[in-house]
Amino acid sequence: NRIYNATNIDPTFAKERRVTCPRTGGNTNLAPFDPTPARFDTAYFKNLVKERGLLTSDQALFSGGSTDKLVETYSKNPDAFWVDFGKSMIKMGNIKPLTGNQGQIRVNCRKVN
Incomplete structure (x- = not known):
């Protein structure tokens, strides 16, 4: 639903994702979680700052809450990410x-057996 209803999403990104993930059907289609899946880098955090998080739970990390500062730090300072x-x-x-x-x-x- 994020690519159709969210307001905290880059419009171009949403449009691109709608092609891959139509409202009906397309259940076997894949969308990349990360634009650089073969590299271990900080592109994930850079995308969150640009409102290009694929899942609602991803973008929630950069949406005016307590984790915004950390996401911004990691997006600008890969060394800080590597250390942490x-x-x-x-x-x-x-x-x-x-x-x-x-x-x-x-x-x-959610409960003990």
Whole structure:
């Protein structure tokens, strides 16, 4: 619905996406999440600043909220992104998941089995 109803979307981008994603049909069509899928870069953040986020949840990161400043920083300063990304990967690598009977895989992620 974003490409048809949203007001915080670049009009040219919306028009391009409507060709790929018509209101009816087109369920097997693909739209790129990122214009540079073969490179690990900050194009994703640059697109958000230009109101070219593909999903509503993407564009929500740059829509007048608490994450705007971070998105803008990453769009202008790739080095800041690389540093923060590296720290995040280390932090995630240190997560110790529960195993065996210490934890559970939820049937419904919103409630304990």
